[in-house]
Amino acid sequence: MSLLTALHAARRGVSVATEGINVVGHNTANATTEGYSKRTMSVSTSYPLYRNGSWLGQGPGQASFNRIADSFVDQNMITTAGYQNESKELFEALRLVEARLNDGTDSSIVKRYEMFMDGMKGLANDPGDVVLREQLVMVGESFTDSVNETAEFIMDLKDSIREDMRVAEADLNDALATIANLNRRLKAAGGSVGQGDLQDQRDLVIRNLAELTGATARFNPDGQAIVFIDGHIVVQEETHREISYYEDANNDPQIAISADRGRITVTDVLSGRFGGRLDAYSKADTLLSDLNDWVTTFATDFNTIHAAGVDQNGNTGIDFFSISALSPAASFSIDASVAADPTMIAAADAVNAATGFPDIGNKVNLEALIALQDDRSYGASGSYTAREQMSNLYAGIARDVRSAESNYEMQSMRMEDIDELRASISGVNLDEEAIRLMQYQASYEAASRVISVTNNLLGELMNIV
Numbered sequence: 448m449s450l451l452t453a454l455h456a457a458r459r460g461v462s463v464a465t466e467g468i469n470v471v472g473h474n475t476a477n478a479t480t481e482g483y484s485k486r487t488m489s490v491s492t493s494y495p496l497y498r499n500g501s502w503l504g505q506g507p508g509q510a511s512f513n514r515i516a517d518s519f520v521d522q523n524m525i526t527t528a529g530y531q532n533e534s535k536e537l538f539e540a541l542r543l544v545e546a547r548l549n550d551g552t553d554s555s556i557v558k559r560y561e562m563f564m565d566g567m568k569g570l571a572n573d574p575g576d577v578v579l580r581e582q583l584v585m586v587g588e589s590f591t592d593s594v595n596e597t598a599e600f601i602m603d604l605k606d607s608i609r610e611d612m613r614v615a616e617a618d619l620n621d622a623l624a625t626i627a628n629l630n631r632r633l634k635a636a637g638g639s640v641g642q643g644d645l646q647d648q649r650d651l652v653i654r655n656l657a658e659l660t661g662a663t664a665r666f667n668p669d670g671q672a673i674v675f676i677d678g679h680i681v682v683q684e685e686t687h688r689e690i691s692y693y694e695d696a697n698n699d700p701q702i703a704i705s706a707d708r709g710r711i712t713v714t715d716v717l718s719g720r721f722g723g724r725l726d727a728y729s730k731a732d733t734l735l736s737d738l739n740d741w742v743t744t745f746a747t748d749f750n751t752i753h754a755a756g757v758d759q760n761g762n763t764g765i766d767f768f769s770i771s772a773l774s775p776a777a778s779f780s781i782d783a784s785v786a787a788d789p790t791m792i793a794a795a796d797a798v799n800a801a802t803g804f805p806d807i808g809n810k811v812n813l814e815a816l817i818a819l820q821d822d823r824s825y826g827a828s829g830s831y832t833a834r835e836q837m838s839n840l841y842a843g844i845a846r847d848v849r850s851a852e853s854n855y856e857m858q859s860m861r862m863e864d865i866d867e868l869r870a871s872i873s874g875v876n877l878d879e880e881a882i883r884l885m886q887y888q889a890s891y892e893a894a895s896r897v898i899s900v901t902n903n904l905l906g907e908l909m910n911i912v
Contacts, residue, residue, distance in 0.1 A: 657719060761798045
C-alpha cells in the first residue's frame with residue numbers, strides 16, 4: 448500500500464469516526480426529547496483498488512444513518528392515543544356533570560324535591576297558615592332553582608363543546624398541512640440525520656392529531672406517512688384534505704372531511720378528544736331531554752290538579768308552576784302571582800256556599816297534590832314515580848362515569864405498555880451511547896495516529912529526495 452493510499456484511508460476513518468461521535472452526541476442530547484427515535488450509523492468498506500497485482504484497501508465507505516423505529520409499534524401507539532384521549536375526555540366531562548348533580552346533598556334536585564313535598568305535607572297540617580304557605584313557596588323556589596341550575600350547566604357544557612370544536616378547526620387543518628409538508632421534505636432529505644428528525648417531528652404531529660380526532664396512520668417503507676380518519680385518507684404524501692366544522696339543523700356539532708363534490712361527515716366515528724367530547728355532548732343532551740320530560744310531566748300534572756282547586760280567597764286555582772315549551776327545565780319556576788301571594792295556593796277543593804270561602808282546614812286539593820309523589824307515570828315505561836325517575840337519571844350518569852373511568856384506566860395501561868415497548872426499541876440508552884462513544888473515540892485516535900505516522904514517513908521520504 449502506498450503512503451498516499453494509507454493517508455487517504457485514514458482520512459476516511461477520521462471522517463467516519465467524527466460522524467459517529469456526532470450521532471452519539473445527537474442521541475445523548477435528545478435522550479429525554481418527546482417522540483425522539485435513536486439514530487445509528489452504518490458504514491461499509493470502500494471497494495479496494497487493484498494495482499501492480501495487489502488489492503489496496505480504501506478504508507471505510509460512505510456512512511449512512513438509520514432511525515431505529517418499529518412502524519407497527521408506532522401505528523398502534525397513534526391508534527391507542529386516540530382511544531385513550533376519547534375515554535379521558537368523556538370521563539372528565541361526565542364527572543363534571545355528576546359533580547353538578549350533587550347527588551346525596553341538600554342542593555340536589557332529589558333532595559329539593561323531597562323538601563318541596565315535605566313543605567306541602569307541613570301545609571296540610573294547617574292549610575290556612577300564611578307562614579306555612581310562604582315556607583312552601585320558599586322551598587318550591589329552591590326546588591325549581593336546583594332544576595334551573597342543572598339545566599343551565601348542561602346547556603353551558605354543550606355550548607363549550609361546540610365552541611371548542613369550532614375553534615379547533617384551524618388547528619386541525621394546520622396539522623394536516625404540516626404532515627403533508629414534512630412528507631415532502633422527507634423525500635428531499637435522503638439518508639441524512641436530518642431525515643430522522645423530520646420523521647420524529649411528523650410523527651409527533653400525527654400523534655397530536657390522533658389525540659384530537661382518533662386519526663390513524665400507515666408508514667410506507669420509504670418513510671412516507673398516510674393518515675386516515677375513519678378509513679378516509681386525509682394526508683397522502685404531499686397532499687391533504689381539509690376538515691370543516693358545522694352545525695346541523697338541531698345546532699349539534701358536526702365534523703366533515705372535504706371531498707371532490709362536497710364533504711363527508713365523520714362526526715359519529717371520531718375518536719380522540721373530539722370523539723370523547725361528542726360522546727359527552729350526546730349524553731348531556733339525553734340527560735337534558737330526560738330532565739325536560741320530567742319537568743314537563745311533573746309541572747303539567749301538578750298544574751292540572753292545582754287549577755282544579757280553590758285558593759284561600761275562594762278563587763279557582765291557577766297554574767302553580769310556569770314553564771316554557773322550548774326549554775322546560777331551564778324555565779321551570781313558580782308562577783309569579785303565586786310567589787307574590789301565597790294565599791293563591793289552591794289547597795281546598797271547594798268554597799262554602801254561605802261564606803264564599805273554603806272551609807277552615809279544607810285540604811282536599813292539597814292532598815291530591817301530595818298524592819302525586821306516588822303517581823307512577825314517569826320514565827319510558829311510565830312505571831316510576833317522580834322521585835324514582837330522577838334517581839334513575841342520577842344513577843344513569845353515575846354508571847356512565849364509572850364505565851368511562853374504567854375504559855380510561857384500561858386505555859392508559861395499554862398506552863403505558865406501548866410506550867415502554869417503543870422506549871425499548873427507539874429510546875436512547877445512555878450506557879450504550881457511552882460504549883459507542885468510546886469505540887468511535889478509539890477509532891478516531893487510531894485513524895489520526897495513522898495520519899500522523901504516514902505524514903512523518905512522507906516527510907522523511909521528501910527529505911531523502
